[in-house]
Amino acid sequence: MNPSTTSSEPKTPAPRDVRGLPKAQLHLHLTGAMRPATLDDLAARHGIAVPAPLPVTTNSWADFQDRYDTARQAIRTPADIRRVVAEAAEDDGADGCGWLEIQVDPTSYAPVFGGLEPALEAVLDAAAHAPTPTGVIVASSWARSPGHATTLARLAAAYADHGVVGFGLSNDDRYGAVVDFVPAFDIAAAAGLRAVPHSGFYTGAEHVRACVEHLHAARIGHGTASAADPATRDLLATRQVALEICPTSYPPFGVHELAAIPFRPLLDAGVPVAVATDDPLLFGVGLAGQYAICRDVLGLTDAELAGLAAASIRHSAAPQPLQAELLRRVEGWLTDGSPRPGTASSAPAGC
Structure with a gap:
């Protein structure tokens, strides 16, 4: 080719690699964190049937819960929990995660582990040995009684200095009345734990508001219904209550x-x-994949992706020095697509 005929138009820069964007993972359930191959292995070892894949479109929480409950039966020993947590931390670490919060309702594991305390202690031990710094959120269920939530809040409070960083409510948010769970969240708050209930998935913006006003939520799991109500959006913005949005969780329902x-x-x-x-x-998509959806499907810019990552770090329970380090590296990713020079060697494990 004649050099004089070569186009001098500037090349479009390649998109930044979202795996290199430092971030925190704030909404991950223990059973749902399993690798499919690990589920197959544990299910075979313990004689448990592997659940069928979730339909592409189900519109049924029962379909999801049945599959989740079946998968949970494959976790039967502390070694199983340690493997699941370690692999989840490896996977998220490879996707740029520098702090992981893994959520567990110890109720369902208690019969196999001999009680609520042994079940939670197995998770805390696994978190303490995970390759990415990891905190544990204890969650009750919207479908269980407020009294049970109070029991789990006391349990969470007892381990607040041993790796538990938050208390939440998971499962279908159409169950239960928000005000009935105030005593449980008061116990958690007194122990310094973050309030992180699920809300605004099936329920409307009024449910999100109630969780903020009555449970003093620091974060809301999902909460997308709040987008439709300006007053709720303003409340979340004013109080800086973060939403944990999980893109691939919504289309199947x-x-x-x-x-x-x-x-x-x-x-x-x-x-x-x-x-x-x-x-x-x-749902089949990891942490970096969720960020890629935000850019490739939802049209968010790299600056906006960096803002999402920074919000995940600021609203996490990560120690302040770790938060500061991760935020510096977010700035470096946005500046030149990589961690700032001189920070790579001091990056937290798993990043």
Whole structure:
């Protein structure tokens, strides 16, 4: 080719690698964190049937819960929990995660482990040995009684200095009345634990508001329904209550199509948003993949992705020195697509 005929138009820069963007993982359930191959292995070892894949479109929480419950039966020993947590931390670490919060309701594991305390202690031991720094969130269920939530809040409070960093409510958020769970969240708050209930998945913006006003939520699991109500958006923005949005969790239930997840009105209103995975075992997409969806499907810019990552770090329970280090590296990723010079060698394990 004649050099004089070569185009001098500037080349479009390659997209930044979202795996290199430092971030925190704030919404990951223990059973749903399993690798599919690990589920196959543990199920075969313990004689448990492997659940069928989740339908692409189910519109049924029962379909999801049945598969989740079946998968959970494959976790039967402390070694199983340590393996699941370690592999989840490896996977998230490879996706740029420098701090992981893994959520567990010890109720379902208690019969196999001999009680609530042994079940939680197995998770805490696994978290303490994970290759990425990891905190544990104890969660009750919207479908269980407020009294049971109070029992689990006391349990969480007892281990607040041993790796438990938050208390939440998971499962279908259409069950239960928010005000009935105030005593449980008061116990958790007195122990210094973050309040992180699920809300605004099936329920509306009024449920999200109630969780903020009555449970003093620091973060809301999902919460996308709040985007439709300006008053709720303003409340979240004013109080800086973060939403943990997990893009691939919504299409199977008909909650949102990927392209319709309401990031834009939330971000424009100043609501902090952290991107997470929820249950990658069933939804099939890891942490970096969720960020890629935000860019490739929802049209967020690299600067906005960096903002999501920074929000996940700031609203985490990570120690302040670790937060500061990760935030410096977010700035470096945005500046030149890589961690700042001189920070790589001091990066936290798993990043």
